[in-house]
Amino acid sequence: MSLILETKNINKYFGKAKPFHVLKDISMGIKQGEFASIMGKSGSGKSTLLYILSTMDTDYTGELFLQDELVTGKSQPELSHIRNEKIGFIFQFHYLLPEFSVLENVMLPAKKLGLKTPEEIREEAMDLLKKLNIGHLDSQKASKISGGEKQRVAVARALINEPILLIGDEPTGNLDSYNSENLFQILKTLKDDKGLSLLMVTHDEDLAKRTDRTIYLEDGRIID
Amino acid sequence: MRSWKVILEIARTHLFTKLKSTVTASIGVTFGIAAYITLVSFMTGLNSMLDDLILNQVPHIHLYNEIKPSENQPISLYNEFEDAIPIIHSIKPRQNQRKIHNALPILNDLEKNKNVKGASPQLQAQIFYLSGTIELGGNLTGVDIMKESKLSNIQDYITQGSILDLKNTQNGILLGSGIAEKMSLSIGRKIMVSTAQGDRFQLKVVGIYQSGIAEIDNIQSFANLKTVQRILGEAENYITDINIKLNDITQAPALAKVLERKYNVSAKDINEINAQFETGTNVRNLITYAVSITLLIVAGFGIYNIQNMLIYEKMNDIAILKAIGFSGIDVQFIFLSQAAFIGISGGILGLILGLGLTNFIDNVPFETEALPTITTYPVNYNPANYIIGFFFALLSTFIAAYFPSKKAKNIDPVQIIRGN
Numbered sequence: 211m212s213l214i215l216e217t218k219n220i221n222k223y224f225g226k227a228k229p230f231h232v233l234k235d236i237s238m239g240i241k242q243g244e245f246a247s248i249m250g251k252s253g254s255g256k257s258t259l260l261y262i263l264s265t266m267d268t269d270y271t272g273e274l275f276l277q278d279e280l281v282t283g284k285s286q287p288e289l290s291h292i293r294n295e296k297i298g299f300i301f302q303f304h305y306l307l308p309e310f311s312v313l314e315n316v317m318l319p320a321k322k323l324g325l326k327t328p329e330e331i332r333e334e335a336m337d338l339l340k341k342l343n344i345g346h347l348d349s350q351k352a353s354k355i356s357g358g359e360k361q362r363v364a365v366a367r368a369l370i371n372e373p374i375l376l377i378g379d380e381p382t383g384n385l386d387s388y389n390s391e392n393l394f395q396i397l398k399t400l401k402d403d404k405g406l407s408l409l410m411v412t413h414d415e416d417l418a419k420r421t422d423r424t425i426y427l428e429d430g431r432i433i434d
Numbered sequence: 435m436r437s438w439k440v441i442l443e444i445a446r447t448h449l450f451t452k453l454k455s456t457v458t459a460s461i462g463v464t465f466g467i468a469a470y471i472t473l474v475s476f477m478t479g480l481n482s483m484l485d486d487l488i489l490n491q492v493p494h495i496h497l498y499n500e501i502k503p504s505e506n507q508p509i510s511l512y513n514e515f516e517d518a519i520p521i522i523h524s525i526k527p528r529q530n531q532r533k534i535h536n537a538l539p540i541l542n543d544l545e546k547n548k549n550v551k552g553a554s555p556q557l558q559a560q561i562f563y564l565s566g567t568i569e570l571g572g573n574l575t576g577v578d579i580m581k582e583s584k585l586s587n588i589q590d591y592i593t594q595g596s597i598l599d600l601k602n603t604q605n606g607i608l609l610g611s612g613i614a615e616k617m618s619l620s621i622g623r624k625i626m627v628s629t630a631q632g633d634r635f636q637l638k639v640v641g642i643y644q645s646g647i648a649e650i651d652n653i654q655s656f657a658n659l660k661t662v663q664r665i666l667g668e669a670e671n672y673i674t675d676i677n678i679k680l681n682d683i684t685q686a687p688a689l690a691k692v693l694e695r696k697y698n699v700s701a702k703d704i705n706e707i708n709a710q711f712e713t714g715t716n717v718r719n720l721i722t723y724a725v726s727i728t729l730l731i732v733a734g735f736g737i738y739n740i741q742n743m744l745i746y747e748k749m750n751d752i753a754i755l756k757a758i759g760f761s762g763i764d765v766q767f768i769f770l771s772q773a774a775f776i777g778i779s780g781g782i783l784g785l786i787l788g789l790g791l792t793n794f795i796d797n798v799p800f801e802t803e804a805l806p807t808i809t810t811y812p813v814n815y816n817p818a819n820y821i822i823g824f825f826f827a828l829l830s831t832f833i834a835a836y837f838p839s840k841k842a843k844n845i846d847p848v849q850i851i852r853g854n
């Protein structure tokens with residue numbers, strides 16, 4: 211099976227005067243259709259790794275491949291385009307634009323990509339919202355809905371451009387157990403039905419065990 | 435690949451959800467531009483009024499025969515005294531005619547000169563205004579009144595009667611307002627004048643002249659050129675002064691020198707006649723622009739503050755936008771287009787408000803002895819001021835927004851997202 215995401219010898223340091231070695235020789239890969247989770251203690255570097263994998267953090271040494279294409283060293287606008295087209299994000303704290311409606315939030319990445327007409331985008335965004343059982347919230351302001359609902363809107367937004375990879379930074383971390391389970395099921399369904407690759411950082415051991423593979427990080431190294 | 439539509443959409447949503455900040459920023463620009471327009475229109479209006487006050491009464495170049503000592507005294511003809519320093523007592527001015535030699539051909543020649551807008555002949559005569567046994571000294575200037583009115587706006591200073599009345603009356607006189615008051619004369623009455631030689635003439639008052647400068651109005655009167663020539667008993671080519679108006683006033687000093695040599699007369703240009711004129715104009719313009727620019731800079735700082743605050747408030751939004759695929763430039767354009775909107779809307783409102791304020795000033799009564807024809811404050815509606823004002827509005831908002839927007843462009847989304 212081909213690798214969606216691959217890293218070779220990624221190293222990262224924090225600080226300049228007295229550098230702190232956060233990530234040490236990280237080499238790993240995510241397969242097509244795999245649901246992987248990253249676990250580790252606080253300060254083990256798991257979030258740092260996630261942001262490097264997401265192309266947002268470019269301050270590292272080593273190589274990052276996305277669909278066998280070298281991403282390391284590309285310009286910021288190119289990376290923005292890659293994020294827009296190929297990667298979907300779900301954060302711990304929802305991160306919707308509070309002044310926009312739910313529907314507009316979902317449509318935003320697609321409008322930025324600009325491959326479809328606004329009508330097509332609207333229709334697809336509505337479909338996604340309905341599939342996530344929040345179709346009735348479409349015209350609500352993003353700041354006016356509950357936490358569980360916000361996270362589902364974030365999932366819809368992450369999926370609108372049909373990415374090849376979904377990245378989550380403790381997506382369930384801020385949710386109660388009911389909503390947490392609900393979100394996990396949604397992610398699992400996406401993987402099973404559409405063959406989407408998923409990678410998420412989590413603290414929740416039970417949740418991690420139910421993913422295809424768990425990568426453990428300790429002191430900046432992957433341990434088996 | 436830039437998706438303008440969605441960028442503008444985000445900018446618009448930000449502007450309208452933060453309506454209060456938007457309005458505050460726009461009002462800052464509006465007041466800045468309105469104050470600029472008002473101030474510049476009013477100041478330049480006043481300036482050109484003051485300039486006109488001087489320019490209308492003073493020719494650009496004045497030709498005359500100066501009474502002065504000969505530059506080459508007879509002693510310089512003797513070779514024996516070549517190395518000596520001559521000391522001469524009681525030098526007398528050179529015996530000379532007051533009239534300009536060949537005045538009529540000179541006038542013809544001047545009319546053909548491309549730089550010259552017009553030349554008007556004058557005859558200055560010292561006379562006495564007589565009232566019974568009382569004699570008041572004064573000047574009577576003989577003019578070609580139709581030419582004069584074209585070149586010096588003399589008609590603006592005629593408070594009663596008109597230039598046509600003078601033209602049509604052989605022995606008419608435009609009497610200085612000071613003399614008219616002293617002698618209790620009004621239009622239609624007769625006045626006796628006498629020359630320095632003692633010849634007496636009776637003239638008919640056809641109009642009252644008021645320059646606004648009391649010293650002039652107390653002595654100066656105007657009559658037709660031919661009338662004054664007859665009073666002095668001189669021929670028709672007897673002209674003592676030629677006043678010249680140019681198409682371009684800046685040429686005056688250079689042309690004065692040329693004419694001086696060409697016609698062998700004395701020539702004074704406007705800068706010599708009224709040296710403080712140019713200085714005064716320049717300083718007033720400087721003040722106008724200094725104050726206007728200060729106003730615009732203050733407005734600019736207002737915009738800078740609001741944009742900066744907006745960006746701090748929107749840190750999260752910026753991080754999300756970057757995470758979902760908007761580049762730094764996209765984010766920068768969002769904030770710049772907001773600034774453009776604030777600049778354009780505030781600028782246009784400012785122009786309208788400025789026009790209203792200048793219009794108001796234009797209608798405020800302003801009556802002064804010095805300017806008999808002016809009844810309200812002078813205002814200059816120069817469209818160039820409006821264009822400059824609008825561009826300045828755009829420029830100041832752009833500069834004020836550029837640095838905050840650059841900050842937004844360079845915000846690291848990872849720091850914001852992890853910081854929470």
